[in-house]
Amino acid sequence: MMANSRQIVKEVNNATQLNEALSLVVDRSKSSMDTDACSVYMNDAQTGQYLLMAAEGMIPDAVDNVRIKHNEGLVGWVAAHEEVINLSNAADHPGFLHIPEIGDDSFHGFMGAPILHHGRILGVMVAQKIEQRCFDNEEVAFFTTLAAQLGGTIHHLLAKWDFTRQLYSPSQGRLFIRGIPCAPGVAIGNILLSQPLDLQSIPDRSAPDADTEERAFKAAVLATKQEMHASSKRMSDYLPGEVLSLFDAHIMMLESDRLNAQTVARIRNGQWARGALRDTILELAQVFEKIDDPHLAGRAEDIRSIGRHILIHLQGGGTTSGEYPQQCILAGTELSLSEISTVPRDRLAGIICMNGSALSHTTIICRELGIPAVMGLGDLPIGYLEDCKIAVDGNQGVVCINPSPKDINEFKQRIKEELVISAQLETLHDQPAETLDGVPIPLYVNLGIGADNMEIHADEHEGVGLYRTEFFFMSRNTLPTEDEQYALYRNLLESFAPKPVTIRTLDAGGDKILPFFSIAEANPFLGWRGIRFTLDHPEIFLAQLRALLRANSGLNNLQVLFPMISRVSEIDATLALMDRAYIELVTEGQAASKPQIGAMIEVPSAVYSIAALSKRVDFFSIGTNDLTQYLLAVDRNNPRVQGFYDNLHPAVIHVIHDIVQRVHLQNKPVSVCGEMAGNPASALLLLGIGVDSLSMNPSSLPRVKWTIRSFTKTQAIALSQKALTIENEADTHQLLNTALNDVGLGALVCANLMSS
Numbered sequence: 001m002m003a004n005s006r007q008i009v010k011e012v013n014n015a016t017q018l019n020e021a022l023s024l025v026v027d028r029s030k031s032s033m034d035t036d037a038c039s040v041y042m043n044d045a046q047t048g049q050y051l052l053m054a055a056e057g058m059i060p061d062a063v064d065n066v067r068i069k070h071n072e073g074l075v076g077w078v079a080a081h082e083e084v085i086n087l088s089n090a091a092d093h094p095g096f097l098h099i100p101e102i103g104d105d106s107f108h109g110f111m112g113a114p115i116l117h118h119g120r121i122l123g124v125m126v127a128q129k130i131e132q133r134c135f136d137n138e139e140v141a142f143f144t145t146l147a148a149q150l151g152g153t154i155h156h157l158l159a160k161w162d163f164t165r166q167l168y169s170p171s172q173g174r175l176f177i178r179g180i181p182c183a184p185g186v187a188i189g190n191i192l193l194s195q196p197l198d199l200q201s202i203p204d205r206s207a208p209d210a211d212t213e214e215r216a217f218k219a220a221v222l223a224t225k226q227e228m229h230a231s232s233k234r235m236s237d238y239l240p241g242e243v244l245s246l247f248d249a250h251i252m253m254l255e256s257d258r259l260n261a262q263t264v265a266r267i268r269n270g271q272w273a274r275g276a277l278r279d280t281i282l283e284l285a286q287v288f289e290k291i292d293d294p295h296l297a298g299r300a301e302d303i304r305s306i307g308r309h310i311l312i313h314l315q316g317g318g319t320t321s322g323e324y325p326q327q328c329i330l331a332g333t334e335l336s337l338s339e340i341s342t343v344p345r346d347r348l349a350g351i352i353c354m355n356g357s358a359l360s361h362t363t364i365i366c367r368e369l370g371i372p373a374v375m376g377l378g379d380l381p382i383g384y385l386e387d388c389k390i391a392v393d394g395n396q397g398v399v400c401i402n403p404s405p406k407d408i409n410e411f412k413q414r415i416k417e418e419l420v421i422s423a424q425l426e427t428l429h430d431q432p433a434e435t436l437d438g439v440p441i442p443l444y445v446n447l448g449i450g451a452d453n454m455e456i457h458a459d460e461h462e463g464v465g466l467y468r469t470e471f472f473f474m475s476r477n478t479l480p481t482e483d484e485q486y487a488l489y490r491n492l493l494e495s496f497a498p499k500p501v502t503i504r505t506l507d508a509g510g511d512k513i514l515p516f517f518s519i520a521e522a523n524p525f526l527g528w529r530g531i532r533f534t535l536d537h538p539e540i541f542l543a544q545l546r547a548l549l550r551a552n553s554g555l556n557n558l559q560v561l562f563p564m565i566s567r568v569s570e571i572d573a574t575l576a577l578m579d580r581a582y583i584e585l586v587t588e589g590q591a592a593s594k595p596q597i598g599a600m601i602e603v604p605s606a607v608y609s610i611a612a613l614s615k616r617v618d619f620f621s622i623g624t625n626d627l628t629q630y631l632l633a634v635d636r637n638n639p640r641v642q643g644f645y646d647n648l649h650p651a652v653i654h655v656i657h658d659i660v661q662r663v664h665l666q667n668k669p670v671s672v673c674g675e676m677a678g679n680p681a682s683a684l685l686l687l688g689i690g691v692d693s694l695s696m697n698p699s700s701l702p703r704v705k706w707t708i709r710s711f712t713k714t715q716a717i718a719l720s721q722k723a724l725t726i727e728n729e730a731d732t733h734q735l736l737n738t739a740l741n742d743v744g745l746g747a748l749v750c751a752n753l754m755s756s
Ligand code: PEP
Pocket: 466, 468, 507, 602, 622, 623, 624, 625, 626, 627, 673, 674, 675
């Protein structure tokens, strides 16, 4: 009976090291099929060869010693063709290469399957038979399914293996890694790990003092237990007994001998407490995972969760550890708004993130705060970075771990260049945003994210093009009251009056989760988002509208913008609520004033509703972040598909051009408030396409102003017309970057954050 490949994958997923995972693969494959040998060859990026890393049933010394060049032998053939081969006699194949070190004279039947991850070949799995016979259909199906399923895990472990090899190499771990450039600027500092880390990313480390480690482990278990007791007590008024008993089950697990004794034994064997905890938890979880029962699989998840809780206490308890160093570079697998805001702004020099993308709201926060950031670093084993020195280049999307003195000098030089650019940008401070031929284009600022931490320099800006109200809602544990909202909006409107302030109503959903409102959806970006949510909650929406109308009274500089409009009926329902709020306020004798009304164009259906929407609204604002994701069907937050997300895709350029034409036909103004407006190259394009204003993060504004002041409107129009004839985005990037270079703005090209 052939083993279930899913079961093997589960076991492999628990491995923390590449060789451990590969040994499991060959062992389980060999015992599941009628075969005499199984082996795995991995692509070694350092040597450009395939290295035999695990084998069962052949000469053991061959492991870690046999290397095959690319395109050589049957392994090279499988890798190059990215397909499975099943041969009765390997030697008959034209690609066959005799490898005496593995004793291949004795083998005849040969099956090879590629291990791929996102189209990249990682290695080749091989099964061999002494007998001259092909593998049967069931075996081929099993083997290929296993190889296909293993891609993700093997990729992760391979990256970790590669990384640790370099970290402990003679170059003392100096390592350059490329990610996605997300917020401009350069910084050098020390890594500060955000918490909680996941267990698998804990590195092996030997501890000099086992007693100290044991004490730390026991204290962490005790603290976790106390936390569970406290949570259970706190929740006892709200949760039924059967749910509360889950806390007891977790406490029992914390007290279990297996967890405690096994971890202490590992510590006594020389592991540090975190590594010992990792091994015990993963081993216990595996016991449950092996049983093919969904309920018991759930227990495995409970065990992991308990492990993570203990880990948090071992790492220093709940918040980022210890004192914040000067110049810290915050690192995390994912980073939330609250994790970023925990670090004092004057200590936070840079941010690196394993996941994340150029358009996530974490990225937008970094830009707004002016913190250099690189995201999408992939499978970097973050736990190994603790205490490392690091340099971050948010313009190029490069991080250097353990930089050499020469690297540090180079990064310092880049920081100096940045300062020169900043000084140049400072000189533009009082200059108008107008083209060389005197055409003005208003540049507004986007606010809302982290605005509470920042002083708003209203006198320096022409107005606010987008105030994202959701971050005010997200930073709290309850809904803000009407009065609290009134105070916030009034302060904003007063600071800028008489300049316009565009406040967008609550745009919750997608990746903007209200902490007090749990919404679980399979496709949140296509789900209950923006106006769909607020229209379903008139009590929330009305409070916001009332606060806005009151805040506008006597100032009349408010423009209200509605997010995620996909149909006319949404605007009708919204305007009806706005009227209701106004009448209520007037009836109550409260001062209120109706604002200008705008609709976001960020859902493709809205583009084709512009004529009808124009009868109802005063202005439009294009949300290119969402419009691009919906038009190209690319999740703006998914690093796997980041390569497909590009604001300069010809379809995006054509649709923006179309929107501007349609809106102008209705004699209404249209602005762009997505990240595209804050990028010098794409801002130039938008100027040529004819948008009426641009709104961006304050930190992007000087660079965009510099760009606008370096071109004539006629040049911008010519560039946009050329862009409309281009068939793929790479050529448009080139067109715009060359244009920037030609007028001496090459320094801004590297800040071209949207290019992939
Ligand atoms: C957009 O989608 O372009 C936009 C400005 O809104 P947000 O990024 O908040 O979704």
